[in-house]
Amino acid sequence: MKVGLFIPCYMDQFYPQAAIATYKLLVKLGCDVAYPEGQTCCGQPLANAGNEAASRGSYLHFVTMFEKYDYIVAPSGSCVYHVRHHFDTLEQTEAVKKVRAKTLDLTEFLLDVLQISSLPAKYPHKVGLHQSCHGLRGLHLGTSSELVNKPLASKLHELLSMVEGLTLVELDRKDECCGFGGTFSVKEPDISVKMGKDRIRDHFSKGAEVITAGDMSCLMHLEGIISRQNIPIKVIHIAEILNTYEI
Amino acid sequence: MMPHAQKAAIFNKDEARTDWHDASLWMVRKKRDFAVSEIPEWEFLREFASDIKMHTLSKLDDYLESFEKAAIQNGAIVHWAADAKEHNDIVLSILNKHQAKKMVKSKSMLTEECHLNEFLEHHNIEVIDSDLGERIIQMLNEPPSHIVLPAIHLKKEEIGELFHRELHTEKGATDPQYLTEAARHHLREKFHTAQVALTGVNFGIAETGEIVVCTNEGNADMGVHLTPVQIHSMGIEKLIPRRSDLAVFTRLLARSATGQPVTVFTSHHRNPKPAGEMHIILVDNGRTEQLGKPDFRSSLKCIRCGACMNTCPIYRRSGGHSYETTIPGPIGSILTPGIDLKKHGQLPFASTLCGSCTDVCPVKIDIHTQLYKWRQIVSEAGLPEGGNKTMMSIMGSGLASPSFFHRLGNIGRKLLRLFPGKERFLSFTVWTKDRDLPKAPVESFREWYVKQTKDGQ
Amino acid sequence: MASKETILAKIKSNRPNLWPLPDVPIFETSVTDKKKLFIQILERGGSKVHCIDDSSQIHQVITTHFPENNRMVSTLPLLEGMEGITTLHPDFYEGTEVAIIEGLIGVAENGALWVTENELGKVRVLPFIAQHLIMIISAKNIVGTMHEAYKALGLPTTSGFGVFIAGPSKTADIEQSLVIGAQGARSLLVIVTP
Numbered sequence: 071m072k073v074g075l076f077i078p079c080y081m082d083q084f085y086p087q088a089a090i091a092t093y094k095l096l097v098k099l100g101c102d103v104a105y106p107e108g109q110t111c112c113g114q115p116l117a118n119a120g121n122e123a124a125s126r127g128s129y130l131h132f133v134t135m136f137e138k139y140d141y142i143v144a145p146s147g148s149c150v151y152h153v154r155h156h157f158d159t160l161e162q163t164e165a166v167k168k169v170r171a172k173t174l175d176l177t178e179f180l181l182d183v184l185q186i187s188s189l190p191a192k193y194p195h196k197v198g199l200h201q202s203c204h205g206l207r208g209l210h211l212g213t214s215s216e217l218v219n220k221p222l223a224s225k226l227h228e229l230l231s232m233v234e235g236l237t238l239v240e241l242d243r244k245d246e247c248c249g250f251g252g253t254f255s256v257k258e259p260d261i262s263v264k265m266g267k268d269r270i271r272d273h274f275s276k277g278a279e280v281i282t283a284g285d286m287s288c289l290m291h292l293e294g295i296i297s298r299q300n301i302p303i304k305v306i307h308i309a310e311i312l313n314t315y316e317i
Numbered sequence: 318m319m320p321h322a323q324k325a326a327i328f329n330k331d332e333a334r335t336d337w338h339d340a341s342l343w344m345v346r347k348k349r350d351f352a353v354s355e356i357p358e359w360e361f362l363r364e365f366a367s368d369i370k371m372h373t374l375s376k377l378d379d380y381l382e383s384f385e386k387a388a389i390q391n392g393a394i395v396h397w398a399a400d401a402k403e404h405n406d407i408v409l410s411i412l413n414k415h416q417a418k419k420m421v422k423s424k425s426m427l428t429e430e431c432h433l434n435e436f437l438e439h440h441n442i443e444v445i446d447s448d449l450g451e452r453i454i455q456m457l458n459e460p461p462s463h464i465v466l467p468a469i470h471l472k473k474e475e476i477g478e479l480f481h482r483e484l485h486t487e488k489g490a491t492d493p494q495y496l497t498e499a500a501r502h503h504l505r506e507k508f509h510t511a512q513v514a515l516t517g518v519n520f521g522i523a524e525t526g527e528i529v530v531c532t533n534e535g536n537a538d539m540g541v542h543l544t545p546v547q548i549h550s551m552g553i554e555k556l557i558p559r560r561s562d563l564a565v566f567t568r569l570l571a572r573s574a575t576g577q578p579v580t581v582f583t584s585h586h587r588n589p590k591p592a593g594e595m596h597i598i599l600v601d602n603g604r605t606e607q608l609g610k611p612d613f614r615s616s617l618k619c620i621r622c623g624a625c626m627n628t629c630p631i632y633r634r635s636g637g638h639s640y641e642t643t644i645p646g647p648i649g650s651i652l653t654p655g656i657d658l659k660k661h662g663q664l665p666f667a668s669t670l671c672g673s674c675t676d677v678c679p680v681k682i683d684i685h686t687q688l689y690k691w692r693q694i695v696s697e698a699g700l701p702e703g704g705n706k707t708m709m710s711i712m713g714s715g716l717a718s719p720s721f722f723h724r725l726g727n728i729g730r731k732l733l734r735l736f737p738g739k740e741r742f743l744s745f746t747v748w749t750k751d752r753d754l755p756k757a758p759v760e761s762f763r764e765w766y767v768k769q770t771k772d773g774q
Numbered sequence: 775m776a777s778k779e780t781i782l783a784k785i786k787s788n789r790p791n792l793w794p795l796p797d798v799p800i801f802e803t804s805v806t807d808k809k810k811l812f813i814q815i816l817e818r819g820g821s822k823v824h825c826i827d828d829s830s831q832i833h834q835v836i837t838t839h840f841p842e843n844n845r846m847v848s849t850l851p852l853l854e855g856m857e858g859i860t861t862l863h864p865d866f867y868e869g870t871e872v873a874i875i876e877g878l879i880g881v882a883e884n885g886a887l888w889v890t891e892n893e894l895g896k897v898r899v900l901p902f903i904a905q906h907l908i909m910i911i912s913a914k915n916i917v918g919t920m921h922e923a924y925k926a927l928g929l930p931t932t933s934g935f936g937v938f939i940a941g942p943s944k945t946a947d948i949e950q951s952l953v954i955g956a957q958g959a960r961s962l963l964v965i966v967t968p
Contacts, residue, residue: 079722082762083730084755089762105766110722116713118670118689120696120703124710127717156689207672207685215350216628216676218359243343247630251669256747258667260326261634263751264335265669294752341950355883358801368796375793378785391934397778449956450947466947473949493948497956504957509865525929535902535943535958542899543864553781558795560929564920565798567938568883578815578884579920581941582902582958588934590898591862601781609788 074139075105078146085286088307092145092176095313099184106135114152119253122159129157137165142173145309147205147284150175175205176309177225177284190315194235198278199226201245202285215244226284226308233311239276250291266295280304282311318641318660321667325635339633341469346627348576365565367681370618373556380523380556387526391588393595401431404600409440411596415546417512423537424448425517426464426621427550427600430643445507447536449500456483462637464644465574465623470636514540518551520566523558527587531580538584548596554604554617569679573622607655612690616651618680625674625684631667640664647674651687663702665691733757800925803918808882812916815885819941820954821962829967839963844871849895859895867897873904877911881923886940887911890933898935907959912967
């Protein structure tokens with residue numbers, strides 16, 4: 071199984087450790103992983119700012135880069151959601167259809183394709199799980215709190231439950247948005263920051279040492295506030311927690 | 318018009334008050350969660366409601382005609398209004414016909430949309446909003462900040478002061494029970510002396526010509542049954558085909574809106590009271606226009622429950638007035654750009670596209686997808702919210718070019734390494750006003766990967 | 775009629791393709807004791823409920839709850855000391871302390887009781903204008919859900935007004951604080967007969 075690794079642009083530059091963890095984890099689980107070096111961006115930043123037309127070029131480039139892989143895996147529900155849902159504006163060639171269908175978030179790839187049921191990972195910490203919205207409500211990696219009568223769990227919960235020593239804290243608001251929202255974070259900075267502060271307070275007050283999520287963008291935003299306000303809590307991508315083991 | 322972001326920033330200056338506003342609405346959301354959890358078939362009901370509404374929209378002309386026919390047969394008088402002006406003129410003509418100078422009104426977002434109060438007051442008609450929240454904001458000369466909880470932005474101290482001024486309650490009195498009692502006495506008198514009552518309409522039933530009005534206070538019924546002339550202003554999208562469809566919608570509406578199992582009063586008006594007169598005004602005012610937009614027509618399914626406002630993390634932290642629309646919050650941000658793109662084109666950007674509104678919506682409107690689509694239209698129209706088109710197109714080409722992209726990324730990271738987050742260098746950017754930038758690592762993932770794979774070989 | 779034609783024409787040119795109308799099943803409640811649920815939901819919503827074994831006890835229940843000799847208006851076969859419907863003029867009923875009416879259908883899932891103008895002696899304002907409201911319903915007429923209720927109601931033929939009443943008038947418009955007794959009745963007492 072050939073896996074093409076897609077690393078969102080800001081992760082490549084600012085959070086390589088999360089990308090490295092993703093890569094190493096997939097390799098340890100026996101995947102033939104390649105990182106196509108010509109890759110750029112899924113186009114989401116422009117499209118969410120209302121410029122879908124301008125991001126067409128990057129959509130097409132994405133398809134060219136990844137069409138030869140059996141699966142395209144990214145440690146970001148948000149970028150995956152964009153590829154799966156918003157590449158519908160391209161002409162639906164075989165390549166486009168394949169890329170859209172086969173682009174998966176890391177957590178769904180681990181559970182639905184590799185079907186792992188255990189991991190030897192160890193992370194003896196109190197952890198708060200931030201449910202990134204695009205993964206949760208866009209990719210349905212879990213059931214959002216608005217929906218009824220389905221277990222309130224997610225693929226992220228399932229994976230974290232495999233990690234030895236990890237304790238999840240119970241939050242007041244299980245899946246409220248952190249306020250990043252891409253372009254929103256700079257168009258509406260005051261609310262964006264306020265939302266972030268409120269999320270951090272929820273995690274911190276429940277004793278979380280670490281906030282984790284499936285999307286580094288949410289964590290980047292939260293980390294920016296945590297750092298500015300010197301709050302003793304850290305952020306870490308879920309891939310880094312899942313990768314805490316050696317073979 | 319002040320941008321939403323600016324209004325939101327002002328709202329956020331008083332953080333304690335923002336927290337209070339957020340918590341009040343979150344409590345309503347939690348009540349809603351509990352109420353819907355009692356219905357195992359909730360998700361099916363949403364699906365049925367959505368399908369019933371879509372079906373009605375797909376035959377809206379037929380259903381409107383059936384509705385009119387049945388209503389006339391019942392003894393009602395049916396009017397058609399193409400826009401707000403025509404609606405207001407019709408109301409005034411009914412008032413004039415009866416030489417009425419005083420009208421009580423129950424909650425109607427449609428009349429807010431038509432600015433009926435201002436119009437009638439200009440024609441020397443006294444209009445009394447009879448819903449407590451509506452009465453409060455009417456006395457303050459403010460628009461509602463929420464479609465179900467119109468005075469949710471006000472503190473009881475402020476209402477106490479207002480009532481002291483207007484209703485001569487004791488100075489400093491803030492007890493909601495006491496204030497509500499004062500309003501009860503004040504409004505009782507109005508119900509008895511008004512000549513005309515106007516209500517909004519929650520549902521119109523095509524097969525029976527009935528209109529259904531849902532309230533908790535009983536104010537709509539007090540008005541309608543005590544005055545000789547009743548007027549019901551109804552957006553044309555309020556129709557449903559069958560009386561039995563009400564089962565679906567009454568189960569969804571109150572649970573979504575306030576977390577009650579049903580509104581206290583669900584009144585079905587079919588004909589005028591003995592010796593009374595019943596008017597129904599069917600209003601378009603932009604709805605047929607929205608119906609013609611395939612990406613946005615499903616917004617007409619809305620039953621005005623307000624759940625998307627209660628769940629919206631932005632609405633809760635910016636207040637309804639920050640949207641400067643009759644209907645604020647997520648649903649307003651997809652309804653209003655179609656009415657005036659230039660004025661309301663900024664609203665689709667007042668969202669993180671988190672999708673909570675879509676999941677909470679009892680009639681399954683894909684609100685966040687429509688917000689995304691409105692952004693594209695705003696940008697194509699060349700409005701400033703969509704960004705500079707030339708810049709965007711250059712950036713677009715850049716994102717499609719590996720070499721440009723990598724150089725840009727590396728430059729960005731290296732700049733950050735030279736000038737880390739808290740330094741003056743970047744403090745002018747919006748991001749760093751209250752947030753630090755990430756600590757830039759020595760090497761990018763790409764650099765690591767290239768080294769790694771070379772070492773491996 | 776110009777606007778009617780314009781609106782209909784615009785709909786015709788703008789409406790989507792025909793969307794099928796779903797058949798909605800009659801969802802029933804999974805709760806077996808509907809009466810118990812009905813009472814529980816009513817009480818949760820701020821109503822009082824009094825169950826009796828025999829209709830002859832109605833009068834006694836009413837005097838227990840409202841011992842003072844206030845103005846009571848009843849549309850039921852006249853109970854001792856009570857006023858019936860004497861005029862259709864609605865303002866006449868201002869000052870009614872207690873109105874006593876019969877509910878036709880009770881809905882367990884939300885505590886709503888259905889009443890039409892026929893049970894109100896055509897005085898539609900009665901349950902709203904009275905300071906307190908008493909509704910009498912037979913346990914036989916309690917259904918599970920709104921689906922069952924509307925099925926039982928069918929289409930209106932003899933009545934021009936009908937209402938589901940699910941409790942006393944209330945508001946939470948001031949800081950979300952629940953206040954019972956907004957514009958309508960300040961209390962609802964439901965008497966459940968066999």
